[in-house]
Amino acid sequence: MNLHTINPGLFKLDGGAMFGVVPRSMWQKLNPPDANNMCTWALRCLLIEDGSRLLLIDTGIGDKQDEKFRSHFYLHGAATLESELQKAGFTAADITDVLLTHLHFDHCGGAVRRTPDGKLETAFPNATYWSNEAHWNWAVQPNPREKASFLKENILPVQESGQLKFIDPASGLPADLSPLREIIYADGHTEKLMAPVLQYKGRTLAFLSDLLPSAAHVPLPYVMSYDMRPLVTMAEKEVVLRRAADENWVLVLQHDPAHECCTVQHTEKGIRVAETFGLADL
Structure with a gap:
């Protein structure tokens, strides 16, 4: 098995929204904001190469949105999803599976x-796209608070x-997702976010998506203000981090602009981060 981090650019989000109730005097040391209180974040994805399977976990923002949308999130950096796949030696047509942790x-x-x-x-014309039915229904019939994160042009x-295929949490992993050991389901950030776990070089590796967006x-x-159920996030995060x-x-840290991976102790x-x-480097 080979793993590749795919880094299709950077974007900015409000620092207060990303750190919730934590005061700026504390979080600004971890990710310094600009004059508009915006912090830079990564769009890191993970590509798993395992025999005949080429599994991409998440796909970033993409490049089809208009300039007004892009200006809200200060998309920057020369890398794209396509260029990052090419750097790893692949094209979009090579991808066999795309697992979307959630549909933001x-x-x-x-x-x-x-x-x-x-x-x-x-x-990805030759890929199976994987979600789960509970989250898919949550996304296509969104609540007013989360509606701006679920864009129909990304989903329908x-x-x-x-x-599209759905993973049934009660039935275990489909054979096509054999590179994965398990999927952790989390309901704090959004309904039934999927965090894949696998074995790599004798270690357990987890891609926690927005359950743990950065080392900070x-x-x-x-906990982010974007989370639908922040107390649930805290409980879920504690279990996983233990x-x-x-x-x-x-x-693997999806949104951390400085660090790809961490361990905890x-x-x-x-x-805390170890x-x-x-x-x-593994």
């Missing part, structure tokens, strides 16, 4: 592209393509 635009936008004549189509073309979010109170500390997991102040490093 910064995680699934690259799953659909706009053709030169303006039509929307799936960006996947269903219309016939490439390891302390339990550091497992990660006890079993020395490697955590038990301390007198609770669970080490940060790149995936290639």
Whole structure:
């Protein structure tokens, strides 16, 4: 098995929204904001190469949105999803499976592209797209608070393509997702977010998506204001981080602009970051 981090650019979000009730005087040391209180974040995805399977976890924002949308999130950086796949030695047509941790635009936008004549189509023509039914229904019938994160142009073309399949949490993992050991389901950030776990070089590696967006979010109170159920996030995060500390997991950090991975450890102040490093350093 080979793993590749895919880094399709950077974007900005409000620092207060990203750190919730934590005061700016504390979080600004972890991710310094600009004059507009905006912090830079990564759009990191994970590509798993395992025999005949080429599994992409999340797809970033993509490039089909208009300039007004892009200006809200200060998208920057020269890298794209396509260029990052090429750097790893692949094209979109090579991808066999796309697992979307959830359907917020910064995680699934690259799953659909706009053709030169303006039509929307799936960006990975030979791939099966994986979600779960509870989250899919949550996304296509969104609540008012979360509606701005679920964009129909990112979601409906996947269903219309016939490439969509649902993972049933009660039935275990489908054979096509054999590179994965398990999926952790979390309901704090959004309904039934999926965080895949796998074995790599003798270590357990977890891609926790927005359950743990960065190393700065390891302390339990550091929970985003974007989370639908922040107290649930805290409880879910504590369970996962205890497992990660006890079993020395490697955590891939999807939105951390400085660190690809970290490990965590038990301390007198609770669970804290032990080490940060790149995936290639394993």
